[in-house]
Amino acid sequence: MYRRQKCYLPSMLDPDRLLGATLERWLTHPEAPGSIEAADIYRHFHRYGSHRAVAAGERTIEDIAEEDGTRKFLLRHADGCETESVIMPIEGRSGRVRQTLCLSSQIGCAMGCTFCQTANMGRVRNLTTAEIVAQWHHAEHDLHAEITNIVFMGMGEPMDNLDSVLAAIEILTDHNAAAVPPSRIGVSTVGHVEGIRRFTEFMQRDGMHQVRLAVSVNAPNDAIRGELMPITRAVSMKALHEAMSEWIAAGGRPVLIEYVLIPGVNDDPAGAEELAQWLDALPCRLNVIPYNPKVDSPWPAPDEDCVEQFIEAAATAGLTVNRRQTRGRQVMAACGQLGGV
Numbered sequence: 211m212y213r214r215q216k217c218y219l220p221s222m223l224d225p226d227r228l229l230g231a232t233l234e235r236w237l238t239h240p241e242a243p244g245s246i247e248a249a250d251i252y253r254h255f256h257r258y259g260s261h262r263a264v265a266a267g268e269r270t271i272e273d274i275a276e277e278d279g280t281r282k283f284l285l286r287h288a289d290g291c292e293t294e295s296v297i298m299p300i301e302g303r304s305g306r307v308r309q310t311l312c313l314s315s316q317i318g319c320a321m322g323c324t325f326c327q328t329a330n331m332g333r334v335r336n337l338t339t340a341e342i343v344a345q346w347h348h349a350e351h352d353l354h355a356e357i358t359n360i361v362f363m364g365m366g367e368p369m370d371n372l373d374s375v376l377a378a379i380e381i382l383t384d385h386n387a388a389a390v391p392p393s394r395i396g397v398s399t400v401g402h403v404e405g406i407r408r409f410t411e412f413m414q415r416d417g418m419h420q421v422r423l424a425v426s427v428n429a430p431n432d433a434i435r436g437e438l439m440p441i442t443r444a445v446s447m448k449a450l451h452e453a454m455s456e457w458i459a460a461g462g463r464p465v466l467i468e469y470v471l472i473p474g475v476n477d478d479p480a481g482a483e484e485l486a487q488w489l490d491a492l493p494c495r496l497n498v499i500p501y502n503p504k505v506d507s508p509w510p511a512p513d514e515d516c517v518e519q520f521i522e523a524a525a526t527a528g529l530t531v532n533r534r535q536t537r538g539r540q541v542m543a544a545c546g547q548l549g550g551v
């Protein structure tokens with residue numbers, strides 16, 4: 211049973227450069243000889259009240275809010291690179307509002323998905339574990355958002371930076387640190403099968419069985435997927451299905467299948483039937499995300515009829531379907547829009 215505790219990751223900017231560099235090294239390489247576990251570091255600094263140690267370098271913050279309650283914030287790191295993160299208030303079926311934090315794992319991204327703003331940046335660099343945790347710390351302690359859920363769906367492909375992402379999850383779930391239950395943490399991938407396999411091993415560790423896997427599929431077949439996602443040339447949907455099946459066989463929770471619905475590209479209701487056939491009996495939930503136009507987008511956002519028809523076709527084909535609420539579109543904070551401030 212997780213008990214939520216208010217703990218404080220040391221503030222990011224520290225005049226004590228040596229202490230900061232040491233913490234940074236430990237957080238980035240928790241397995242390094244002579245170091246202690248990243249979570250222990252977090253505990254140690256909390257216990258000794260060092261609110262001035264460096265975890266992620268200098269920060270300069272921009273905080274942009276939209277009327278629907280979505281907040282996008284920017285952190286500037288020591289080398290001048292910036293991350294974008296989003297806090298989304300989402301009302302559940304019970305009426306309770308969850309505060310979901312969407313974390314970035316990289317500056318930019320190498321995956322080149324054609325519908326995504328971040329892809330225009332290319333991959334600049336991976337974030338360190340400390341820089342990932344710093345996003346949570348800023349949301350929780352500076353913006354005073356009571357974060358209940360975390361998704362790795364911001365800038366970057368988390369499976370391309372899995373060492374840092376997994377170490378961050380250990381800190382974020384630590385009882386004496388952020389204490390976010392693993393069941394409320396999800397990692398999304400474009401279909402990096404080796405990454406899915408490593409994440410499957412991670413999920414089988416004590417206490418981590420409830421972490422969630424999301425896969426950005428966005429098409430009913432390789433031909434359409436290839437137009438949207440270059441990774442399809444290296445990883446077919448067949449290979450992707452195998453990796454997801456291994457996740458389920460190892461005890462993973464149903465996979466969240468993400469489907470960015472783009473008018474005229476992947477919105478044919480017949481495609482929903484084909485998608486259902488591809489998924490076969492895989493335990494999963496389909497999350498339909500109405501496309502959020504990037505800057506100079508060749509496609510508009512889908513209209514309501516288009517979204518409703520696709521969802522209905524998917525449900526008729528036997529899929530469990532949710533529609534992602536569109537949030538933060540006006541401030542370029544919606545899914546696929548990060549990096550276009």
Ligand code: SF4
Binds near residue numbers: 323364400
């Ligand atoms: S959708 Fe995700 S994986 Fe694809 S380019 Fe954008 S950030 Fe990268």
